[in-house]
Amino acid sequence: MNRRLTAALLFLVTVVAMEAMSVAVVLPNVEEELRGMAWYGWVFAAFWLAQILAIPLAGQWADRWNPAGPLLVGIASFSAGLLAAGWAQSMPMLVAGRALQGFGAGIIPAVAYVCVGRGFAEEVRPRVFALMSMAWIVPSVVGPAAASFVIANVGWRWVFWGLIPVTTVAGGLSVRSVAALGPPTEHVGPVAGRLGATLVVVAGATALIAGFQQHRPILVLLLVGSGLVVTAVAFSRLTPAGTLRFGMGLPATIASRGVLTCVFFAADALVPLTMERVRGTGPHYSGVVLASSAFLWSVGSWTQARVIDRVGPRSLLRAGLLVVAAGIALLIVVALTPAPTWLAVVAWALGGAGIGLAYSPLSVVTLARAEPGREGFATSALQLSDAFGVAIGTGIGGAVVSTATRWNLGVDDGVVAVYVGSLLLAVVGASLAARVPASMSGSVDTAALS
DSSP, X not given: OOHHHHHHHHHHHHHHHHHHHHHHHHHHHHHHHHOOGGGHHHHHHHHHHHHHHHXXXXXXXXXXXXXXXXXXXXXXXXXXXXXXHHHOSSHHHHHHHHHHHHHHHHHHHHHHHHHHHHXXXXXXXXXXXXXXXXXXXXXXXXXXXXXXXXXXHTOTHHHHHTHHHHHHHHHHHHHHHHHTTOSOSSOOSOGGGGHHHHHHHHHHHHHHHHHTTOSSHHHHHHHHHHHHHHHHHHHHHHSOTTTTTTOTTHHHHHHHHHHHHHHHHHHHTTHHHIIIIISOOOHHHHHHHHHHHHHHHHHHHHHHHHHHHHXXXXXXXXXXXXXXXXXXXXXXXXXXXXXXXXXXXXXXXXXXXXXXXXXXXXXXXXXXXXXXTOHHHHHHHHHHHHHHHHHHHHHHHHHHHHHHHHTTOOHHHHHHHHHHHHHHHHHHHHHHGGGSOSSSXXXXXXXXXX
């Protein structure tokens, strides 16, 4: 195993993980100061919509040239976003800072996936992906506690500003190792060829999310309907043929990633709101719930790496989605009943274990089925589906909660509605898992990549 490259990838994942764990915990406090529940979901969605812009560009860029170039751009954008978010005077300003962070964070994993495909043998890749997931352990433990401490002592703005030095150090340590990979031996398509389609996807997704915040039925129908159509057309240009219809093999693998992330993160984004606004706990307790989920995600990922050859990716995906569904069902109990708050820890630990089992196998299958020299396209499609799922899940979830409060319903009503929708989608996703490859063996899916 290339130890230096492995360490570089772990540094990058750790930086993104630290930001994700910190923001999720402090956002209820930030919203309380800046005011603007209507923007709650957009804080998450903007981050992931910006990733949608970055991922295909970074993938094609890395397919043609040395991946160190896009990596430098990603680190600079991520750092600028941290700076801007810390200066935010309103929720829209915070959303803008998160968008900058998202653009950088979209480049970083796209480059990391290409590095795994180019720098490691196929039999080693499951372990590398497991290690990358394990890199969430320290941020999951340190991030929430550190964020709570920072809020109490110096203010929430330093949750963002404090990560800038960490990003700078991690970037400096990573670029040299990534640069050593050099450019690929084969070149494909122009870098800017898919920019138009990515812009359309972002526009369509934005309209779709905004539609769920409208109170006039005609606007809801117009925005949601047009968003669905526009997004579907553009998304199909950026992913393997048959992805939207869950075509057998690689298309279903990439589509399943979007379903998985939509289900998990729609619920995950509302866990702090559930604990602090519905159950009356503080940020520290929310951090414990999220930490349990992140830790079990790592455990689940490590488990799948040990059994994937024997069990197969299809079974792991199905089992993972059903375990996430069980965790969401328990979150509904926590939100609706006076059940003990520790049940939320158990609930979202289950959610983390489920996505840990299901997430990495989809990455391994994608690399196994990708045509040599086209790893960037295949993995960027996977990351695009990943980011799209999170953006839609968190964006619509936040919009539903905002709409519930505007209609003079409780925050708990909006939260439960999102949980129920996520649970149902998890069950549907588990049934569609039959279209994902049952084993790691199989031919390269060149037809899907055409």
